[in-house]
Amino acid sequence: MKTRTIGDLFPSRRELLRLGGAGLLSASVDAIWPLDSRAGARVAPRGNARNVLFFEISGAVSHVESFDFKENPGTPRDLDVHKVGPDLSMSRLLFPRLEKQMHRFAVVRSLRSHEEVHFRGQYYVQTGRQLNVAFAREIPAIGSVIAMELEPRRRPEDTFPTYMSFNLDKAFPGALSTGFLPPRFSVVDINPEAAVKGMKLDDKAVELLQERWRLLSRLKEAERPRLAAYGTQMASYDSFYDTARRLLEDQRWPAAFLIRDEDRKRYGNTAVGTSAILARNVLTSDGGTRYIHICHPGWDHHVQIWDRKASSNHYVLCAEFDAAFSSLVEDLATTPSKADPNRTVLDETLVVAMSEFGRTPGALNNMAGRDHYNRCFPALFAGAGSKGGLVLGRTDSEGAKCLETGWSRRDQPRIENVVATMLSALGIDWTKEIHNTPSGRTYTYVDPLGANGIIPTDEIATIYG
Structure with missing residues (x-):
């Protein structure tokens, strides 16, 4: 290649x-971020995968x-x-x-x-x-x-x-x-x-990537007061690009x-x-x-x-x-x-x-x-x-x-x-609720409100026999 x-x-x-x-x-x-999350109904996630x-x-x-x-x-x-x-x-x-x-x-x-x-x-x-x-x-x-x-x-x-x-x-x-x-x-x-x-x-490209990352880090440090005005948006994208750098080096x-x-x-x-x-x-x-x-x-x-x-x-x-x-x-x-x-x-x-x-x-x-x-x-x-x-x-x-x-x-x-x-x-409580969404409307991981009223939100347990 x-x-x-x-x-x-x-x-x-x-x-x-x-x-x-x-x-x-x-x-x-x-x-x-952070989220105001709370447990919903009392369920026991399997955590089998x-x-x-x-x-x-x-x-x-x-x-x-x-x-x-x-x-x-x-x-x-x-x-x-x-x-x-x-x-x-x-x-x-x-x-x-x-x-x-x-x-x-x-x-x-x-x-x-x-x-x-x-x-x-x-x-x-x-x-x-x-x-x-x-x-x-x-x-x-x-x-x-x-x-x-x-x-x-x-x-x-x-x-x-x-x-x-x-x-x-x-x-x-x-x-x-x-x-x-x-x-x-x-x-x-x-x-x-x-x-x-x-x-x-190749090794040379990895070195170049690392050098550019160090330069970017120094520039961000110098511009920290100005970048702070962008709040969590800038922090989130910084996190993404740091993840991308680590990924490319793996x-x-x-x-x-x-x-x-x-x-x-x-x-x-x-x-x-x-x-x-x-x-x-x-x-x-x-x-x-x-x-x-x-x-x-x-x-x-x-x-x-x-x-x-x-x-x-x-x-x-x-x-x-x-x-x-x-x-x-x-x-x-x-x-x-x-x-x-x-x-x-x-x-x-x-x-x-x-x-x-x-x-x-x-x-x-x-x-x-x-x-x-x-x-x-x-x-x-x-x-x-x-x-x-x-x-x-x-x-x-x-x-x-x-x-x-x-x-x-x-x-x-x-x-x-x-x-x-x-x-x-995956061991996740599917009834969990998030209460501080932008709209103020509670977000439930699995929504019990269906097209014509309340629906069951159980897992399909019968696939396990």
């Missing part, structure tokens, strides 16, 4: 946006041809569907590798969403709550809340960002900001194609962006495949990243969903997903943890895969596609002690109506409950 210099890395603000950091640059100017990996199937996979298979008038004839468990059927054509990994997954088939359009639905996925435009500017992404909560647990050797994402700039809302939280809890969103072009600094960082040809082929040689490889590398480096969000865009097939002649269709997207996601889970399941060699990285990582909602069951629409459907859709959970082979929740013969919720409540689980499950796994 060609050795790169500081100028090669970040020659401009545009380059910084191309590689990542969009969440930082859109961070709210209304950040508050060191990491969470959220894989967003962005745009909505058709649930009735994937993880809640229901034969219907729109089902293609070539899917080669067969049983992979007592209550689970899958297409060998669409998911030839993933079907061999399903013994690792608990499948929840009874989710319901408040939303039915992509921007709002994907905002909901990133924040765990409905979009309220009056307060949207101060709402942090879930990953930023996690980064804030886990900051006291960071070790001296943790130089990697706590919250990272891959390809999230391709989501409808982009990579959301920290809201009322300081910029240091921002996502570092990586553009996979740009990132693998090389991020290595040899694990460029190593995480090295991709072998055999891995590229096995993961599918696609943008989402590259994202999955980089996510694997970051987690197995154990450099301090604890929450990763991968975005796999393009699934919104209102038109020609099963037309092989179309430039984009479910055949193509399923093949990308199958190679990338299956390889990722395989590798996490076989890589020893650096924290505990008797465990694998999957043992200490809760993996969640889902869309923002489902697609209409039954016959195809008049454009040979499927539209948005929020009344039933599935999610996959693996790792961190979750029980593989479970199929939770049940829908009717068309996949249109929930018949069994698959957990302890009569209400269907929602994205709020997925968020509670992830926070609980």
